[in-house]
Amino acid sequence: MHTHHTHHHHRRVLHRRVLTALGCALTAVLATVAWSAPPRPATEVRVDDGVLRGAAHDGYRTFEGVPYAAAPVGGLRWAPPHPAVPWSGVRDATRPGSACPQPAGEVPGGSTDEDCLHLNVTTPDGAAPARPRPVIVWLHGGGFTTGAGSSYDAHRMATRGDVVVVTVNYRLGALGFLAHAGLPGSGTFGLADQQAALRWVRAEIGAFGGDARDVTLAGESAGGYSVCAQLAAPAAAGLFDRAIIESGPCDASPDRPFAPSAVPLTTARATGAALAAKVGCGPAHDTSACLRRVSVPRLLAAQDTDQQPAYGGRLLPADPGAAITAGRFHHVPVLIGTNHDEGNGWAAGIIQAGHPVTPDTWPDVVSTFFPAPGQAAGIVHEYPVHRTDGGPVFGAVIGDANFTCPTARTTTALRTAQVPTWRYEFADEHAPPLTSGTPPFPLGAPHASELPYLFDLGGRPRDLTAAQHRLADTMIDYWARFARTADPNGPASPNWPRNTVLSLAPDHIAPTRTAGARHHCGFWDAAARTRLSSGEHDTKARVTPL
Secondary structure (H helix, E strand, O other): OOOHHHHHHHHHHHHHHHHHHHHHHOHHHHOOOOOOOOOEEEEEEEEOOEEEEEEEOOOEEEEEEEEOOOOOOHHHOOOOOOOOOOOOOEEEOOOOOOOOOEOOOOOOOOEOOOOOOEEEEEEEOOOOOOOOEEEEEEEOOOOOOOOOHHHEEOHHHHHHHOOEEEEEOOOOHHHHHOOOOOOOOOOOHHHHHHHHHHHHHHHHHHHHOEEEEEEEEEEEOHHHHHHHHHHOOHHHOOOOOEEEEEOOOOOOOOOOOOOOOOEEHHHHHHHHHHHHHHOOOOOOOOHHHHHHOOOHHHHHHHOOOOOOOEEOOOOOOOOHHHHHHOOOOOOOOEEEEEEOOOOHHHHHHHHHOOOOOOOOOHHHHHHHHOOOOOHHHHHHHHOOOOOOOHHHHHHHHHHHHHHHHHHHHHHHHHHHOOOOEEEEEEOOOOOOOOOOOOOOOOOOOOOOOOHHHHOEEOOOOOOOOHHHHHHHHHHHHHHHHHHHHOOOOOOOOOOOOOOOEEEEEOOEEEEEOOHHHHOOHHHHHHHHHHHHHOOOOOOHHHOOOO
16 A cells, blocks of 8 residues: 555654544534524623623523633743733623634634633523532544534533533634643643632532532543543542543543543653744744744644643643552542444545545554554554445444444543442434545444534534434433433333443443453453553553642
């Protein structure tokens, strides 16, 4: 397929193209934020910084574009989040604030507005409840490069679950994760923003009917991995009481590039130095000052397609997966899971980019995307490709290696630490497609396909069948009960035994104990052990107690 010396460059280019394509996978669903139901009369709430005027809807209220930190501009670019600036009078909170700077894609036209540290609150209507409602704080996905809290309309979760939902913007791309020796907090500014939003919730959510002592931190993909990072971050102690991790396993590694992961601070600083040179700040006497003068469009053009938080600094001392395996993390109950066909969207994108998967091409495809020495032959043997099944087999390899089996290892580590843990697998093989066009093979339940069951993405209701609506309701019931009691079980839903994987499909919700075998996790666990024993990605020595 390609000569050996071009493999590494080809792999990086193809990864970027494919990961960018996945970013576009949500675009068709999310790029519809202009549509919304007409709001009813406005409603006002006082918070510490001033009065907010939100919007009243049918059964719920929303407060959008609420600042939780000061605009990170000028000298505050690449600084920890500072307190929001109070306002006089009534601040309009009936429409979202700007998305954080990002290229065009999920956010139509992208964004270059650094004044983006806002959150959105959705709270049920009705008389004040006898007791405050549980709070779910949602961290969006998007590879730490794209996305916005406002893409996730949470009214179904809020009203059916009787919970207050907060969706958060946090700094993305180089503006959120640049590392440089002259910048305290390097590589973790986006994570620091998430902590600032959690502190705002602890202080202010009572004004919206929420219980500041019952906060669940939840997220998907990069948002799910952010939850992992906060579990391992000392400064997040006491900021949340439970955790929900969707398709963002804590046991992650840069050599599994389809899933989010963290990198050592030394690696992140080398990436940062390359970016500084690219934008003309390499030879500058004061690199930080030079970088703060670079325009947002120029930074966006220069940054890598994929971004990772850095560990080894004060906010994130250790790799999250290593910290959790060592038992050094915030011991809160966890609901965690993946989708049955996580890798199919990437496999389809690679095939459509002109790389067919056949018995003849399969060894080259595997060696391109799984370059660890000696690994390709084992994968080809474990996952044989026949005449017509190349796409689903490639999707299974991507999904098992990057998501399902690392999630199983994360679950084992959590349970070993005696943390109450519930694991699910979303398995609706007819989940509504997240992209337009016809894929080269049926995608089943790929990455992100569970999201329309929990949220109206882009404010637009999804086209679900009656059975899928029932599944969506049941999932919201599980998520909200977990937020309320740390146990998703309840009288109206199928039982979810703690030490199983609950399969979630329309009219078929049932525990299974065979998920690991079906996803070849024995093979991938052995590969992970081999990598650790050879010294690769061995971060345990850097784990320090919280």
